Amino acid sequence: EADIYQTPRYLVIGTGKKITLECSQTMGHDKMYWYQQDPGMELHLIHYSYGVNSTEKGDLSSESTVSRIRTEHFPLTLESARPSHTSQYLCASSGLRRGSTDTQYFGPGTRLTVL
């Protein structure tokens, strides 16, 4: 089972602030993902990375940006937060071990509220 961590767990901030949501994993997984989920709604992929210095946008357009400088770390940044960014942000990671299926494991999530 993967160990994947997200901080902060809850964040309430004002409009216009720059924020960074942290995600770290200790499993050595090469792939990492960011999802956005509104209450009672579907999970949407907003960013993913298949390795260091590799990042791609997901299926849902997002004003956030990501970086992958270290294998274990995949932070998400919003340069200027707006109320429309209020949501839950979930980080996941996966890594294919020989003979296994590439399974994504999720962190606990960050619930962001922008006032």
Next chain:
Amino acid sequence: QKEVEQNSGPLSVPEGAIASLNCTYSDRGSQSFFWYRQYSGKSPELIMFIYSNGDKEDGRFTAQLNKASQYVSLLIRDSQPSDSATYLCAPLAAAGNKLTFGGGTRVLVKP
């Protein structure tokens, strides 16, 4: 048409009964299929995955896959109140390692 279709529910089952959840998908190239459980306000946790046609059992859970019909299901035997959650179906895309999640089926197990 959505890429992954699930009945949103709620699916209400009495304690001890079998809950049957269905999922259809549009990407014929999908080879692996994942079922996650998500409690309200929590993150998804993996229940099981399946990649071969037929049945796969893991404890009280059985996944069934029919690639020809583009259909995957999850059975929960001897349902417990702790099984009350939303169950997400997620095929792995043929291209890349991206999961596409369905909207989930909410299950309510009543004592």
